[in-house]
Amino acid sequence: MHELGVTFYVIKDVKKVAEENNVKQIDYVTLEIGEVSGVIHEQLIDCWNWARKKEEVTQNAELKIDTLEAITFCEDCKGEYRTVDHGKICPYCGSDKTYLLRGNEFNIKEIGIYDDN
Numbered sequence: 001m002h003e004l005g006v007t008f009y010v011i012k013d014v015k016k017v018a019e020e021n022n023v024k025q026i027d028y029v030t031l032e033i034g035e036v037s038g039v040i041h042e043q044l045i046d047c048w049n050w051a052r053k054k055e056e057v058t059q060n061a062e063l064k065i066d067t068l069e070a071i072t073f074c075e076d077c078k079g080e081y082r083t084v085d086h087g088k089i090c091p092y093c094g095s096d097k098t099y100l101l102r103g104n105e106f107n108i109k110e111i112g113i114y115d116d117n
């Protein structure tokens with residue numbers, strides 16, 4: 001995934017939500033990113049810290065990332081296992097008839113302002 005493209009996508013969404021809610025500045029944005037989504041967190045944060053300054057609404061917004069564990073399902077033995085540890089081959093039965101249950105997510109979980117008052 002292209003981190004800069006993702007960053008602009010997030011900022012666009014944040015702007016829209018802020019406008020809808022009459023919020024001038026956002027304090028933080030929390031993303032949910034799956035372990036195997038291909039997004040490199042350090043690069044995403046670098047992009048964010050550069051791009052956020054271009055918009056008034058995001059210029060002070062901190063980026064938070066929640067990592068979601070990737071899980072793969074085996075069709076042969078119906079087992080579930082951690083994708084990062086074992087890849088496409090089932091550790092229980094050795095089958096390669098497996099598919100990703102979750103871990104490919106990229107969601108905006110929360111767009112927030114700190115309540116100082």
Ligand SMILES: [Zn+2]
Pocket residue numbers: 074075076077078079090091092093094095
């Ligand atoms: Zn299996």
